Amino acid sequence: MPLENLxxxxxxxRDLEATRDFYVEVLGLEDGYRPPFPFDGxxxxxxxxxxxxxxxxxxxxxxxxCERGGSEDGATGSIDHIAFEATGLKAMIVRLxxxxxxxxxxxxxxxxxxxxxxxxxxxVRIELNYPATEGAEVELSG
Numbered sequence: 001m002p003l004e005n006l007x008x009x010x011x012x013x014r015d016l017e018a019t020r021d022f023y024v025e026v027l028g029l030e031d032g033y034r035p036p037f038p039f040d041g042x043x044x045x046x047x048x049x050x051x052x053x054x055x056x057x058x059x060x061x062x063x064x065x066c067e068r069g070g071s072e073d074g075a076t077g078s079i080d081h082i083a084f085e086a087t088g089l090k091a092m093i094v095r096l097x098x099x100x101x102x103x104x105x106x107x108x109x110x111x112x113x114x115x116x117x118x119x120x121x122x123x124v125r126i127e128l129n130y131p132a133t134e135g136a137e138v139e140l141s142g
Contacts, residue, residue: 008050009082011124012057016040018121019054026095026118027084027126052082081117081125089114089134105138114138 013019023029023044032050034043043050086092096103096118104117114135116128 008053009079010053010055011120011122012055013122014057015121016042016054016056020044022120023052023054026099026101027128046084079124081127083127083129086128086130087134089116089130089138092116092128093138105135107132107135 011019020031020042024031029052030045031042032045034041034050034053037055039055041053041055044052044054093103093116096116101118106115106117107113108115109132112132114130114132116130118126118128120126
């Protein structure tokens with residue numbers, strides 16, 4: 001059976017509330033139902049899908065071992081960024097500026113795309129992809 005879509009990403013953090021606030025208050029996603037796992041966390045929704053799972057680093061790491069698919073040191077690999085398609089570029093720029101969050105902009109002409117890159121409180125790079133028409137008047141920075 002072929003893969004059909006990406007279900008979610010898990011972000012490990014030492015600050016659950018700051019991470020939750022970034023995804024909800026800054027990016028505009030919604031905190032929602034999360035099953036009663038034996039460790040703290042949040043499920044952050046985009047519409048009706050929990051696309052970002054957040055778990056406390058100290059609790060979750062102790063539950064991983066090489067028998068469950070991780071390496072001997074607990075590492076699971078390297079992810080460079082999480083990307084979202086988005087609209088409302090001007091409103092996002094205002095939201096980021098009000099919170100003092102640095103953003104890097106890039107235009108991708110062949111794809112008619114305006115990209116905004118920010119980092120969550122854990123250093124995870126977030127890529128926001130907007131239609132190029134929304135970015136036509138935005139100065140490139142960073």
